[in-house]
Amino acid sequence: MGVLTFRGAGTRADPPDGPSESAPANPPLAAPRFEALVSRYRRPLLRFFQRRSVGVEDAEDLTQEVFMRLSQRFSRLHWGNPDGLVFTVAANALVDHERHQRSRQRGRHVEVDPALPADEPTAEAALAGRERLAKLVAALDDLHPNARAVFVLCRFENLTQAEAAARLNLSLSAVEKHMMNALARLREAIETAHDA
Missing domain, CATH: 1.10.10.10 (Winged helix-like DNA-binding domain superfamily/Winged helix DNA-binding domain)
Incomplete structure (x- = not known):
């Protein structure tokens, strides 16, 4: 398991609204429980998404998506730069969200019945x-x-x-x-x- 670093024990409740470049003031601590990660990054993630013109409900959904992605690989992640890791996952979630929004707007989003057999591609495809x-x-x-x-x-x-x-x-x-x-x-x- 990697290391999650925290700046100043209790002196600042929220990290910055993006990846941090500065080195931590205190030595790294052991990786915290997942609940500590959620507590630390929930509000900064909401601000991160809202500053990128994402509505409040979508910002909540994207924040939950970030935590879901992190929870799936929590024990295998390298926590040397937690701000960079969390906000990289957030940026990827935002790109996926925007792509999904564009595809819905273009009418390209088609629900596929999984029971249907897959067709072989045509020569043109x-x-x-x-x-x-x-x-x-x-x-x-x-x-x-x-x-x-x-x-x-x-x-x-x-x-x-x-x-x-x-x-x-x-x-x-x-x-x-x-x-x-x-x-x-x-x-x-x-x-x-x-x-x-």
């Missing part, structure tokens, strides 16, 4: 899939070498971000930033290919 894959590979090749290396290590070799940081001799925050940039660029490539 297969060709379009190959073209999207080519755009994705091209976008991966266009990434900064460090961002590409981080993405490959974390997504294809299943390394944690901490392991990738050690292998590439980078800080964990640099790896987190490279991963966020890589995901954003690849998301753009997928959406551009999908719209074409």
Whole structure:
């Protein structure tokens, strides 16, 4: 289990509204119970989402989504930079939420009956899939070498971000930033290919 650091015991109830760059004033504490994490980050997460033009109800839902994602991997996460970890998960949840909202607005959201058998793709669909894959590979090749290396290590070799940081001799925050940039660029490539 990793370490969750807290600044000043009881001197500040809330962390900042985003990832923190500064080193903790006190030595790291052992990873707290999940309830302590929820208590510390609930209000900052709500503010984080509301400042990004998310309604109050959706901000509550997204905050719960962040805690659900964290709870599923709580014991396996590296807690050396808790602000960065929590707000990276929050940013990913926000991207997923916005994508879902866009797809609903475009009328592309279709409920699928799981009982229906899957059809084989048509030749046109297969060709379009190959073209999207080519755009994705091209976008991966266009990434900064460090961002590409981080993405490959974390997504294809299943390394944690901490392991990738050690292998590439980078800080964990640099790896987190490279991963966020890589995901954003690849998301753009997928959406551009999908719209074409």
